[in-house]
Amino acid sequence: MTKPKKAASLSFSKEVRDVVGRLIWECEEEQSVAPGSNNSVPRLDFVMAQENLSVVLHSQGDLRLENRPVPEPGPNEVLLQMHSVGICGSDVHYWQHGRIGDFVVTKPMVLGHEASGRVVKVGSAVKHLKAGDRVAIEPGVPREMDEFFKNGRYNLSPTIFFCATPPDDGNLCRYYKHSANFCYKLPDNVTFEEGALIEPLSVGIHACRRAGVSLGSTVFICGAGPIGLVCLLVAKAMGASKVVITDLFPERLTVAKELGADFQLTVKRGDGPQQLAKSVEDLLGAQPHITIECTGVESSIQSAIYATRQAVWWCWCLGFEMANVPLTAKAWPMAIAMLAPAWFALRDDQSQLTARPGERSPAIAHMYMGVSCPVRSRNMAAGMVFMWI
Amino acid sequence: MTKPKKAASLSFSKEVRDVVGRLIWECEEEQSVAPGSNNSVPRLDFVMAQENLSVVLHSQGDLRLENRPVPEPGPNEVLLQMHSVGICGSDVHYWQHGRIGDFVVTKPMVLGHEASGRVVKVGSAVKHLKAGDRVAIEPGVPREMDEFFKNGRYNLSPTIFFCATPPDDGNLCRYYKHSANFCYKLPDNVTFEEGALIEPLSVGIHACRRAGVSLGSTVFICGAGPIGLVCLLVAKAMGASKVVITDLFPERLTVAKELGADFQLTVKRGDGPQQLAKSVEDLLGAQPHITIECTGVESSIQSAIYATRQAVWWCWCLGFEMANVPLTAKAWPMAIAMLAPAWFALRDDQSQLTARPGERSPAIAHMYMGVSCPVRSRNMAAGMVFMWI
Amino acid sequence: MTKPKKAASLSFSKEVRDVVGRLIWECEEEQSVAPGSNNSVPRLDFVMAQENLSVVLHSQGDLRLENRPVPEPGPNEVLLQMHSVGICGSDVHYWQHGRIGDFVVTKPMVLGHEASGRVVKVGSAVKHLKAGDRVAIEPGVPREMDEFFKNGRYNLSPTIFFCATPPDDGNLCRYYKHSANFCYKLPDNVTFEEGALIEPLSVGIHACRRAGVSLGSTVFICGAGPIGLVCLLVAKAMGASKVVITDLFPERLTVAKELGADFQLTVKRGDGPQQLAKSVEDLLGAQPHITIECTGVESSIQSAIYATRQAVWWCWCLGFEMANVPLTAKAWPMAIAMLAPAWFALRDDQSQLTARPGERSPAIAHMYMGVSCPVRSRNMAAGMVFMWI
Amino acid sequence: MTKPKKAASLSFSKEVRDVVGRLIWECEEEQSVAPGSNNSVPRLDFVMAQENLSVVLHSQGDLRLENRPVPEPGPNEVLLQMHSVGICGSDVHYWQHGRIGDFVVTKPMVLGHEASGRVVKVGSAVKHLKAGDRVAIEPGVPREMDEFFKNGRYNLSPTIFFCATPPDDGNLCRYYKHSANFCYKLPDNVTFEEGALIEPLSVGIHACRRAGVSLGSTVFICGAGPIGLVCLLVAKAMGASKVVITDLFPERLTVAKELGADFQLTVKRGDGPQQLAKSVEDLLGAQPHITIECTGVESSIQSAIYATRQAVWWCWCLGFEMANVPLTAKAWPMAIAMLAPAWFALRDDQSQLTARPGERSPAIAHMYMGVSCPVRSRNMAAGMVFMWI
Numbered sequence A, B, C, D: 001m002t003k004p005k006k007a008a009s010l011s012f013s014k015e016v017r018d019v020v021g022r023l024i025w026e027c028e029e030e031q032s033v034a035p036g037s038n039n040s041v042p043r044l045d046f047v048m049a050q051e052n053l054s055v056v057l058h059s060q061g062d063l064r065l066e067n068r069p070v071p072e073p074g075p076n077e078v079l080l081q082m083h084s085v086g087i088c089g090s091d092v093h094y095w096q097h098g099r100i101g102d103f104v105v106t107k108p109m110v111l112g113h114e115a116s117g118r119v120v121k122v123g124s125a126v127k128h129l130k131a132g133d134r135v136a137i138e139p140g141v142p143r144e145m146d147e148f149f150k151n152g153r154y155n156l157s158p159t160i161f162f163c164a165t166p167p168d169d170g171n172l173c174r175y176y177k178h179s180a181n182f183c184y185k186l187p188d189n190v191t192f193e194e195g196a197l198i199e200p201l202s203v204g205i206h207a208c209r210r211a212g213v214s215l216g217s218t219v220f221i222c223g224a225g226p227i228g229l230v231c232l233l234v235a236k237a238m239g240a241s242k243v244v245i246t247d248l249f250p251e252r253l254t255v256a257k258e259l260g261a262d263f264q265l266t267v268k269r270g271d272g273p274q275q276l277a278k279s280v281e282d283l284l285g286a287q288p289h290i291t292i293e294c295t296g297v298e299s300s301i302q303s304a305i306y307a308t309r310q311a312v313w314w315c316w317c318l319g320f321e322m323a324n325v326p327l328t329a330k331a332w333p334m335a336i337a338m339l340a341p342a343w344f345a346l347r348d349d350q351s352q353l354t355a356r357p358g359e360r361s362p363a364i365a366h367m368y369m370g371v372s373c374p375v376r377s378r379n380m381a382a383g384m385v386f387m388w389i
Helices: A012-033 A044-049 A089-097 A192-196 A198-211 A226-237 A250-258 A273-284 A298-307 A331-339 A341-351 A361-372 B012-033 B044-049 B089-097 B192-196 B198-211 B226-237 B250-258 B273-284 B298-307 B331-339 B341-351 B361-372 C012-033 C044-049 C089-097 C192-196 C198-211 C226-237 C250-258 C273-284 C298-307 C331-339 C341-351 C361-372 D012-033 D044-049 D089-097 D192-196 D198-211 D226-237 D250-258 D273-284 D298-307 D331-339 D341-351 D361-372
Strands: A052-059 A062-068 A077-086 A114-122 A134-137 A175-179 A183-185 A218-222 A242-247 A263-266 A290-293 A315-317 A382-388 B052-059 B062-068 B077-086 B114-122 B134-137 B175-179 B183-185 B218-222 B242-247 B263-266 B290-293 B315-317 B382-388 C052-059 C062-068 C077-086 C114-122 C134-137 C175-179 C183-185 C218-222 C242-247 C263-266 C290-293 C315-317 C382-388 D052-059 D062-068 D077-086 D114-122 D134-137 D175-179 D183-185 D218-222 D242-247 D263-266 D290-293 D315-317 D382-388
Touching (some): A077 A134, A077 A192, A114 A175, A114 A192, A134 A192, A134 A198, A192 A198, A198 A226, A226 A242, A226 A290, A242 A250, A250 A263, A263 A273, A290 A298, B114 B175, B114 B192, B114 B198, B198 B226, B198 B290, B218 B226, B218 B298, B226 B290, B242 B250, B242 B273, B263 B273, B273 B298, C077 C192, C114 C175, C114 C192, C114 C198, C134 C198, C198 C226, C198 C290, C218 C226, C218 C298, C226 C250, C226 C290, C242 C250, C250 C263, C263 C273, C273 C298, C290 C298, D114 D192, D114 D198, D134 D192, D198 D226, D218 D226, D218 D273, D250 D263, D273 D298, D290 D298
Parallel strands (some): A218 A242, A242 A263, B218 B242, B218 B290, B242 B263, C218 C242, C242 C263, D218 D290
Antiparallel strands (some): A052 A062, A077 A175, A315 A382, A382 C382, B114 B134, B134 B183, B382 D382, C114 C134, C134 C183, C315 C382, D077 D114, D315 D382
């Protein structure tokens, strides 16, 4: 195979995917060649002989497929053979613009932060993982035990390590080391692909939890991109009685409907915020309890303000030119629980998300497809709660 | 029809039900005679001519079916033609013992507080209801705008009116007046029977909400009586990933399984609390996040303490010799939303609670049957949160 | 005495005060003429003979001193002989502009909502008050028992009655009736003047409580107007360890220093928000835990955003062209407790707020003076919590 | 000096103190001999030459003063020259009984966990401390990054290291190493003695914070031992309007009065809980909002239940035969802030806790004396929140 040293001229919608697709395919292929069943330990000497192909962004538009050394895990780290890595809007944005807000690519950076893989080596102090374990990776790891960490809000720690956020390398590569405490073992019935999607799923969990979605909540979700869709899935799983979701594109709303949205509303550029708020109220029979804003577009934020009833509302701001706020840790075990068999399988039966028995791919696939499409989807630059007092 | 003036010699499990069943049946019959369809206003002159048969407890064991005057609603009240009234364990307990804790029957009291009915007359200041409306009745109505009320906790107001709690009359009668603000209009697809069951359902909502059940919670429910079962239903609807439920009686656990319990555990009198706690941990793979205690039995409370992980646990104490704590209001709109079509119908499909399309009777029926069976089920004498700090 | 029928030509800073001062003086005088000691019931026949002079705003700039009928209290109301009424920025704003946001003066409206008075007559259902009682008046009274009310957030009820907010009349008059449940008896050691100031004090309590000020909090308060000052007082009373306060006017900061501010920062128009945020951080040695924004000025709001540490911050927006959000009830008993003897007297000794033993006038006086000065002080148009998540 | 190898025969109230007092005195003396001012770094070669005298409990009643090797700090640790170590009731209890609940002394254990000292050596990865720094020591250090830790509740982590809780050694010795992240630098105006008392102070902060003490709260504190007293101090600092405190011993209540208690109530063994609850209500004019139970005595717990108003109450259980619940971390920075100059000095002026200007010893001394007196004071075996729902 000939590896392109520079991928900058690739167009996003096709060629990057080709590169990435090929990379993942290769990993798969090599794995399938490696002896050992799905759950057994890959032969380390075999895999170690492989190159550590990595998708590296050198600067705006300058994306390269490079071979990097296989890293050595520290005492509290694990070395992972990567399996699936989602391509997030932020990855694409760094590639196209070289920066998101104050985060500027000033030196080569490996992309990728929605990922799963298999443990191939564990650090000397690691007890809860062993080689062969399949894990999802939480991309943010606090560097300091500061007040945020001690208070259970390490996602807000100013010095946090975060994959593929300058200057920290991501994990769109073959071998990657990570803090063992931020690798979560996957249940047997959760695939690697689903494991990679736990990251965006946790965004929805965090948003819905902080917004206080609960049994009987009525929820207005602005935007049916990937984050809007995971918020929808989570809001319904938390017991929301009615969800209205909006988007400019009807095809996204079709997906939203399949995923359980009660009402879909196609908006047009130029729609007045107050008029849109009125439409939402008409659909629900009352103003929504909670609004989750997933577009970052000013007119949409204004609609959110007009639409939501006085007591509580919420705006999850997405946008390009603001500081990055990584996810909170607490969502991770929950996200995994949400995918675990006894529970999610039941949900599957319930919500018809699944094409075939034992599979939940369609819903997840939609999420996945969603994740890779929209340009301005997931660099949630600033998550905030707004609340009437 | 011959009305028994005294029903004290009736045995609980059969004859009281006969009386009550007959009473309800009669109401039904007369209603069916009355002109007008299900949703139209009954002819007031007709129904008013009927007697207001009421189930009145005079003292321990002295239950009578009496005719009482049809009350006149005040400015903020509505007069209701009662349709369905659940028989709660507390009703039975008052009848058998003449008291619950400090609440002593010292003068004749109408029983019944789990109820629905149809508005036949509205007070002069009532705007949101009209004659013909089908409503569920929240049995606790604050009498004073005290600090509890102003703080949204009127269920704790010491002077609250509460149906069928001495000295306040209940609504196991044909005509009953109630504060209009505490009557909730039923959606078309919620039956009167279901409307009567909103009261016990709201107990489960209140318990799960105060206990903090959320997406991914693992929950241990002690007792599969009616309150245990509604807690189970609500916990699953709030997104609990795994629920373990216990009981002395396997047949109750069978119902619990049908309603979605992930694990059932039959306990025997004399089982050690620590041993039981260990069994729960083994089933879940870890200690439960939350425990909801629905038996009031000391050994069960001890199990709850041993079982639950340190961070948060909860005990919903039920018992006889303690003060009555009515339900919080906030559960009511939520309980109704939970039964409303778009949402609950979906749930029905999901959870197989329903025998026939468009019907959700089996699950509700179980709840209903449950409600009328156990002697010590629902006089939740003291709801408390216990929490490790 | 000659009463001006039209006061529109009066300048704010002097003549309106003269009118108001005279009005209050007159009431005082008449009271002093009335037989009975400070705590006894005024002779109703005597006071009733007096005219009910009222400060009525007819339209922008058209302020009149009129005689209105003495109202008759309903069953749950009390008739009050007004004693002290603060002049809020919103009163002045309505007078000067005829509107605040969507609240437009379209018919004559009595001004005033920061008030105290003496009960002269009680409605038939009132039990907790009697003629002669000295009370502070909570100006917002919910009209409906809607979800906001049931949830303890009646201050957000869309249909709330609120004194001197179109179309609801205020209480800058001699006789005024009000819901008895929203009149709070004053302890003997709290004067009428202080009673009138409980309203702005409760703004500070509500803001600090919703912002989560607690023991050891570091707080940044933008603006040392009356609301900034009450926030300062309350933040210190809640245990804030360090408070930085800013203003354009050094003389306000001098008052703030007397009231306990740890650091004062004079800002200049045109100061950069980031630079100001840096100055705040330098003073505190770290970013503040909490920011309370009390100016409504855009550059100040931006400073608030830059200044506050990631975990929690708060912005209490004040401004003219937004919807009115009345205060929450829960602040009232707390505000009164804060002025009650055993506690506040201690505070007085502690904080040297008092000029003479047994008096706490200076601090209160500053607050009071503050209240009447600034044009854009208290129409807190939209209280919101902003919070990093 | 002759060091006793075995101290088991010493009586608590005198001789242990003599030993401990002597130990501390010796450290002091040696320090005073060591060159360098109070804030400079001790000459390491000099202090290292000293023996590491340690108070070691071998088994019930078998307390020895031994020389142990000076430990070597790991990469994230610091070596401390201990200065002040409080003697907690739990230290005494381990000595007298050899156990507290399930925590049994099965091998020699150094006592002491209320401590402060000076950094003499820092691990290779420590950045925020340097030799010479004066620090307070948080005695509980999580060993694992488990869910409790990630959620900000590491104090509940089942595997936590906790000084002087079997099998973990305490710091009643001359040289001790500790996690640098759990050592908090003392401000210049906080003495070592006060630094040692931050641990019990943080108990009061944690209790009051979890109980929700806030501006205007009325609080009932059962027990005026050291924990009752710190709860009192903290409750007043958080803005509690009235505090009632009880004890069997009038002399303790005298201290409580000096520290700001509004009402003191001497109880007698055998007083009925309901009668006591009534007395508390009479003193406050209403039931207390919050009760903090600091005795662990059954009748006192019952009084707490009867006394507290329905909405919220709290019981901080102390007792011997229950599991140990260490403190939450979040209290530490707050406790230090509470002792920091600008703020606490003001408090001092306010509350007359201080004998001489610039000194706050009396109050602290009382706390300190308190800490060393009562047998059953501070092994808060199980902190719990009880709350009416």
